Amino acid sequence: MAGHIARGGKSVYGAPLGILMLEARFPRILGDMGNGETWPFPVLFRVVRGASPSRVVEQGAAGLLDAFVDAARDLVDLGAEAITTNCGFLSLFQAELASAVKVPVATSSMMQVPWVQATLPPGKRVGIVTVNGAGLSAQHLEGAGVPVDTPVEGTEGGREFFQVLIRGAKQDMNVELARQDILDAGARLLKRHPDVGAIVLECTNMPPYAADLAAETGLPVYDIYSMICWFQAGLRPRRWS
Known part of the structure; x- marks a missing residue:
């Protein structure tokens, strides 16, 4: 042998x-x-x-x-x-x-959007929470295979998450403030788009807050970890x- x-x-x-x-x-x-x-x-x-x-x-x-x-x-x-x-x-x-x-x-992570959309009932669609809603362009969405009319909400108006991660305002981070920035973005997304039936988190720094966002919204939340x-x-x- x-x-x-x-x-x-x-x-x-x-x-x-x-x-x-x-x-x-x-x-x-x-x-x-x-x-x-x-x-x-x-x-x-x-x-x-x-x-x-x-x-x-x-x-x-x-x-x-x-x-x-x-x-x-x-x-x-x-x-x-x-x-x-x-x-x-x-x-x-x-x-x-x-x-x-x-x-x-x-x-x-946004490449998951078409997969998640296929799981939703009629009349519901996927929404995206991103670190920077103003900067997430049609080209970014198209590159990930995402419909350009997908609802998007960003954290750039928040107190901590965007300021630390993107602007580099400091090297430490208040985790609770960062968490609240994510939850606030999710709440704004659903207020503007009540037909959202699931959320995909664009930012790869957001998985630590996914469970809290799911609990807060009652919706499935997908991220780079999933x-x-x-x-x-x-x-x-x-x-x-």
């Missing part, structure tokens, strides 16, 4: 998912995509230098495509079998990244004995 042959070709094994990170110093609490303990499986991180949250969210990631492509290729060279990012606004680069790295790419757990399930399907 022939012996088992171990196959090589990678630098790192056992972590098939690569995460492209923005360059930031704010706290990444448990549940945040950039906290390694958030994930129930190993991941590979790569910080894209120069890709500040403000530059990506408020300036359309101008001039950063090549840097993201290079970083994604580095992750694949290390051993990543799929790539994701820690900012939903990078849906602008979905097609380019997928073409460049030749592995599955999921740039944005999406990436699904994504990983295809990379490493459960082996049933």
